[in-house]
Amino acid sequence: MITNVKRIRNWQKYSKHIPNGEQVFIGLEITDELMDDLQKIGFEDNLIPGRAICPSPELGRVSKFNAEGRLVKQRNLPKETAYRQVHWEWQTWDGQWHSGWRDVPYQRYPRKLIDPPSEYLTIIERGGKKFIVVSGSFVQGEIDGGVPTHKVNLMLELFGKADVLRQDMQAFIVPKLIKVNxxxxxxxxxxxxxxxxxxxxxxxxxxxxxxxxxxxxxxxxxxxxxxxxxxxxxxxxxxxxxxxxxxxxxxxxxxxxxxxxxxxxxxxxxxxxxxxxxxxxxxxxxxxxxxxxxxxxxxxxxxxxxxxxxxx
Structure with a gap:
């Protein structure tokens, strides 16, 4: 269980105990404690297995990136001309006032769109219990670490915690830390x-x-x-x-x-x-x-x- 942090930076830190090749889900078992958060996201009380929702961008920064992506400044490139619209008022020779919108040019670094991950929260059922998981599973060691990092951060933003689950929805056992100092x-x-x-x-x-x-x-x-x-x-x-x-x-x-x-x-x-x-x-x-x-x-x-x- 990953708790007591708002977000993680490095998936490897939290997955050293997971063997490469294992199917991994990021999610949580649904308990009464989660019901208010699930309703805020848009799930109904009956929690039908298979129901999937892409969290609203209004739920937080991670949810916003998940739904809309992110614009990144490319400071290594020359600046470009961009335009912003401003409301303008002016008076003509006959004393009449007019107003409207004008495009005002300015210089800025080019922006690159980082595509939104578009992860969905999905209700699944295993062994008579229901779970909320982030989209599908992934294979440990076969994908870029940014993918599970984002999945975990989405759960942390929405629920304040996240669990690393096997295909059967059992949590991976974290070995006891033995410090060798x-x-x-x-x-x-x-x-x-x-x-x-x-x-x-x-x-x-x-x-x-x-x-x-x-x-x-x-x-x-x-x-x-x-x-x-x-x-x-x-x-x-x-x-x-x-x-x-x-x-x-x-x-x-x-x-x-x-x-x-x-x-x-x-x-x-x-x-x-x-x-x-x-x-x-x-x-x-x-x-x-x-x-x-x-x-x-x-x-x-x-x-x-x-x-x-x-x-x-």
């Missing part, structure tokens, strides 16, 4: 001397003046034997997380953000799904150790108990 380095234990070789891209982001201090901090955390190191990817570049999973502690270090080391408590699944805003907000961490001369001592107080328990 971190790359584990490594799975299992490696000495810091080997782990840091895999962090070359991380160190490249650090200025030469900061690099010795950054390496020193990372080596300090590593001596407490974390089970893994996770490097941020994509929007999380610049972050490292040291995971002490047996103690449910996760140390987040970054030379770029916050001027501090953050220690989170919980399990890795929860910590790894934190947004950058949540990380930087400062209200979810257990400890915040500012990058000052006392930093190493404070880190020792937090992590030394974990090291002792590892050795027991």
């Amino acid at each position: 971190w790359r584990i380095i490594p799975e299992g234990e490696l000495p810091w001397s080997q782990s840091k070789e895999r962090l070359a891209s991380y160190f490249q982001r650090v200025s030469a003046s900061k690099l010795p201090l950054v390496k020193q901090r990372l080596e300090t955390i590593s001596k407490y034997q974390p089970e893994f190191i996770a490097q941020g990817v994509d929007g999380y570049r610049g972050y490292l997380v040291f995971g002490f999973t047996r103690h449910n502690l996760f140390v987040l270090e970054s030379p770029e953000y916050g001027n501090a080391t953050y220690v989170f408590e919980g399990d890795w699944k929860q910590v790894s799904q934190l947004t950058k805003a949540e990380i930087l907000a400062g209200n979810l961490h257990k400890h915040r150790v500012v990058h000052m001369t006392s930093w190493e001592k404070e880190i020792e107080q937090i992590l030394k108990p974990a090291l002792i328990m590892n050795l027991v």
